[in-house]
Amino acid sequence: SQQGEEDPQALSIQEGENATMNCSYKTSINNLQWYRQNSGRGLVHLILIRSNEREKHSGRLRVTLDTSKKSSSLLITASRAADTASYFCATDAGGDSNYQLIWGAGTKLIIKP
Amino acid sequence: GAVVSQHPSRVICKSGTSVKIECRSLDFQATTMFWYRQFPKQSLMLMATSNEGSKATYEQGVEKDKFLINHASLTLSTLTVTSAHPEDSSFYICSARGGEYQETQYFGPGTRLLVL
Numbered sequence: 001s002q003q004g005e006e007d008p009q010a011l012s013i014q015e016g017e018n019a020t021m022n023c024s025y026k027t028s029i030n031n032l033q034w035y036r037q038n039s040g041r042g043l044v045h046l047i048l049i050r051s052n053e054r055e056k057h058s059g060r061l062r063v064t065l066d067t068s069k070k071s072s073s074l075l076i077t078a079s080r081a082a083d084t085a086s087y088f089c090a091t092d093a094g095g096d097s098n099y100q101l102i103w104g105a106g107t108k109l110i111i112k113p
Numbered sequence: 114g115a116v117v118s119q120h121p122s123r124v125i126c127k128s129g130t131s132v133k134i135e136c137r138s139l140d141f142q143a144t145t146m147f148w149y150r151q152f153p154k155q156s157l158m159l160m161a162t163s164n165e166g167s168k169a170t171y172e173q174g175v176e177k178d179k180f181l182i183n184h185a186s187l188t189l190s191t192l193t194v195t196s197a198h199p200e201d202s203s204f205y206i207c208s209a210r211g212g213e214y215q216e217t218q219y220f221g222p223g224t225r226l227l228v229l
Binding site for chain 2 (some may be wrong): 030031033035040041042043044045048064088090092099100102103105110113
């Protein structure tokens, strides 16, 4: 099931530039997570931000969360060719959800060398 | 930590046969495992959620008799596609959570199924 929308659907930038992807969701959440998927592979967890957090960093990744707007952004700084992948946001509504994640449609990021 | 394996990575079968896909959590006990299906260039579609020792909970529109899920132990869940047909061809991915890894899901590498 999907409730998230991500934009852009596709993003192509030059190596070294920063890449920003956005995610919007519809219901209240316990946390929001970002994952990366290389073509034909499983997903890799990147970062989790809780509903009471506004910003989080991990290496070259910076995630923001605005619960009033029900949106999040993922910034990848100083992009590298290896960052080429699809990026998905996923929300955990908590409660009785059994830790199910609601997935966004994904952003396909291409880093041009 | 938090490694999930999936086997096989790729399978080709004839229409009408059954295919079993295994998902294992290698270094943690998976209280819950999830099975997803992914079509080309699309997001993940949750098929079912399984908790160890209990019946899987299937999402609306997913046939439980078609996609049999067993989660008999804390480290293994299996998905069996019964009487596979070409329309079942897809990329199937499992994920697991549990132990100290409660909130995030750790994914297997996926299984590409092609039914001829």
